[in-house]
Amino acid sequence: MTKEDQPDRDGWGARAMRYGRVSTTMAGLGARLFGERYLGIRIERADHARQLMEALGNLKGPLMKIGQILSTIPEALPPEYARELQQLQSNAPPMGWLFVKRRMKTELGADWQARFQEFGQEAAAAASLGQVHKAVLPDGRSVACKLQYPDMQSAIQADLTQLRLIFSIYEHYDKSISTRHIHEELAERLYEELDYEREARHTRLYANMLGQEPGVHVPEVIPELSTQRLLTSTWLEGRKILDYKEVAAEDKNQIALNMFRAWYVPLYYYGIIHGDPHLGNYSVREDLSINLLDFGCVRIFPARFVGGVIDLYHALMHDNRDLAVHAYETWGFTGLSSEQIDTLNIWARFLYGPIMEDRVRPIGHADGAVYGRDTAQAVHAKLREISKQSGGVKVPREFVFMDRAALGLGSVFIHLNAEVNWFRVFNEMIENFSAVEMDQRQRSALQQVGLEAGK
16 A cells, blocks of 8 residues: 555545635635524625635535536525536646656556556646546557546545535525435435446446447547546547537537437436536537547436426426426425425426427527526525425435536537527437336446446
């Protein structure tokens, strides 16, 4: 065991340092909100939210990722904070070359450099949990080596503890939303992201599910150069999607369609979704096809949950309130009052709006550069008002990353200004939906890569 590897095994020291840094930020937040709520000391939420965002940005690591996720869940935080957290970027400073060499030796052995023809000393990309180096294999193939930062287990444990404190503060201040299931979902997905062996299986899973999609490409894992904290896969060349904002309209529309199928073919055929539509997790090839990357955050849904997504669509299309209630209950919402149902329907009509009109149209527009902000603010205000009589809404775990994917993709389509008949694309996709057949396809696909249904 190397010195730098030790904190991953017994991270008390690392956790203590992390607790101290995060607690200072959160204690300030708690004091200010307590003062506003109970002492009548008014705070400027927008200014305070900006200060919070800057503090979290300086901390880097998992809490940055949590902040990004929370910013796309309109039920989780007051809108002033969601707006600022939306700006967090995964730009953690990369590990230096000497440190990288020690880590690579830990993962692949003392002769690790002999297994590559070339290995880039500078990180090609640095994110919240790890960094990527471009390398070349002896056979000439270019590969991406994703190396996990040290102490991430300790950092996640510390940050999740503080996240529970954040949620506790907000629920004392604003009882419209119960956040317990949101915390549970974030915790499970973050711990999964530390397991690169699992991510390797996710990558192979997506290669299988999207194997018949000419507009989507998935990297190939190199198993002999991968471990639990090092993932090596083929390098896929492509440009950032924002580079295509000024191309011809038909090209932007094609990119949008490829993105749509990259996310929703796995969902509606297999009940599986890529839960992280971050701009760095895909790129565009010269032929406008999509490279789909980074499979650490993958959510596997039971077929009944996907059936609920389709049921709610039909409920909104035909104004069938009972079917809408059935869909919410299928997802795990319980004890909803009539007013809460009406309010959730406001949000649902926003999300489903683009697929409810049989015409070519943009996905929507961004309110102040944040897709769905105004609608989310109205929904949150209404839920807060009715929570005084009905109690808070308990957001089901599965809902978290479905919401995030829809908003993240919507933001991409808005950046592209893509105009598509989303109604027809969606209806073709769900035309022959069968929960029984989906369950069978999902189990078969998971078994092929050594995963279990519901895991």
